[in-house]
Amino acid sequence: DAGITQSPRHKVTETGTPVTLRCHQTENHRYMYWYRQDPGHGLRLIHYSYGVKDTDKGEVSDGYSVSRSKTEDFLLTLESATSSQTSVYFCAISVRASGLYNEQFFGPGTRLTVL
Amino acid sequence: DAKTTQPNSMESNEEEPVHLPCNHSTISGTDYIHWYRQLPSQGPEYVIHGLTSNVNNRMASLAIAEDRKSSTLILHRATLRDAAVYYCILRDAQGADNNRKLIWGLGTSLAVNP
Numbered sequence: 032d033a034g035i036t037q038s039p040r041h042k043v044t045e046t047g048t049p050v051t052l053r054c055h056q057t058e059n060h061r062y063m064y065w066y067r068q069d070p071g072h073g074l075r076l077i078h079y080s081y082g083v084k085d086t087d088k089g090e091v092s093d094g095y096s097v098s099r100s101k102t103e104d105f106l107l108t109l110e111s112a113t114s115s116q117t118s119v120y121f122c123a124i125s126v127r128a129s130g131l132y133n134e135q136f137f138g139p140g141t142r143l144t145v146l
Numbered sequence: 147d148a149k150t151t152q153p154n155s156m157e158s159n160e161e162e163p164v165h166l167p168c169n170h171s172t173i174s175g176t177d178y179i180h181w182y183r184q185l186p187s188q189g190p191e192y193v194i195h196g197l198t199s200n201v202n203n204r205m206a207s208l209a210i211a212e213d214r215k216s217s218t219l220i221l222h223r224a225t226l227r228d229a230a231v232y233y234c235i236l237r238d239a240q241g242a243d244n245n246r247k248l249i250w251g252l253g254t255s256l257a258v259n260p
Contacts, residue, residue, distance in 0.1 A: 066250075073233070073250030074190070121189050135182075135248075137189030 034058050035138040037122050043144045050109040052141050054122030056102075062125035063105040064135070065089075065097065067118040074121065080105055112145040119143075150234045155255040158224045166219040166254050168234030173214050178237050181208065181219045183230040184253070190233065193219065229258045 034057030044050050054063060062081055066074040066089075076089030078097040086097050094116060098106045109116055122138040151169040158164040170179065181193040194201055194208045196217070201208040207220040221228055233253040 071252070073252055075250070076248070123189070134192050134195075135190075137191065140187075140189050 035122060035124060035136060037120075037138040037141050039141060040139065041142045043146065044112050045146050046113055047111050050112050050143065050145075052107040052120055052122075052143070054105045054107070054138060056105075056124050058124075058126075059102050060124040060126055061102075062133075063099065064123040064125070065095075065105065065107045066121045066123065067091065067116075068121060068140075069118050077107065077120075109143075112143075114145050117143060117145045149249055150236060150251055152232075152234055152251060152254045154252065155257065157257045157259065158221075159259045160226060161223050164221040164224045164228070164256065164258075166221075166232050166234075166256065167216065168218070169216045170234070170236055171215045173236055174238070176238050179208065179210060179214075179217050180233075180235045180237055181206070182233045182235065183228075184233070185227075185230045193232070224256075224258045226258050226260060229256055231255050 036055045038053045064079040065077040067077055068074050075091045077091055077095050078086055078089055080086045080099045083099055083102055086099060094109060096108045096110060105122060120141045120143060123135045125133045125135055127133055178195050178197050180195045182190040183193050184190045194203055194206050196208045196210050198210060200210060209218045209220060219232060231253040233250055235248055235250060237248055
C-alpha cells in the first residue's frame with residue numbers, strides 16, 4: 032500500500048459544471064499521474080507531475096488541467112465537464128524500486144458521470 | 147513506442163497453472179517487460195517485471211523468450227482471486243519520467259472457474 036487516496040470516489044455532475052478530483056499521497060513521492068479508463072481503451076495518461084508546480088501533458092489532456100501546490104496533493108480539474116469525460120479516473124505514483132526500475136502504484140479510482 | 151499484443155480473454159480452472167502470453171516484437175534493448183493486473187473495481191497493481199532473465203516472485207513467474215520478442219506470465223496455481231485483467235507493458239528502463247510513455251493496451255481478461 033503506497034498510501035494513495037482519491038476523493039471523491041464517486042461523483043455525478045451535469046454538463047458544463049466544473050469538477051475537481053483530488054489525489055493524495057502520504058509518502059512524498061515526486062512523480063504523480065492522472066489516468067482515465069474507458070471501455071474499449073486501455074488506461075490513458077491525462078497529465079503528470081514531476082514535482083511541486085511541475086506538470087506536463089499526457090496523451091489525452093484536452094479539457095483537463097492539473098495543479099500541484101504541495102508534494103502530497105495532485106488535483107485534476109475539468110473546467111467545464113462534458114459527457115465524453117464520463118470515465119473512471121485513476122491517480123498513480125511512481126516509486127523507485129531498485130536500480131533503474133520504477134514501479135507504479137495506483138489509487139482506488141474515481142467514477143465520474145457527467146449527465 | 148513499442149507495443150504489446152495479448153489475447154483478449156483466457157479461462158482457467160482453479161488450482162491449475164495459467165500461462166498468459168504477450169508478444170512484443172518491436173521491443174528495444176532497454177525496455178523492461180512489466181505485468182500489472184486489475185481486479186474488478188480496483189486500480190491496477192504490480193505483478194512482476196523483467197529485462198532478459200526469467201523472474202520469480204511470490205505472485206507469479208515471468209518467462210522471457212531468448213530474443214525478447216515475447217514473454218509469458220505464469221500463475222502456478224490459479225485461485226478465484228486471480229480473476230482479473232492482466233496487462234503486459236513495455237517501459238524504457240531509464241528514468242522515472244518514462245512512466246509517462248507507458249502504453250496500456252486492453253490486456254487479457256482471465257476467468258477462473260471453481
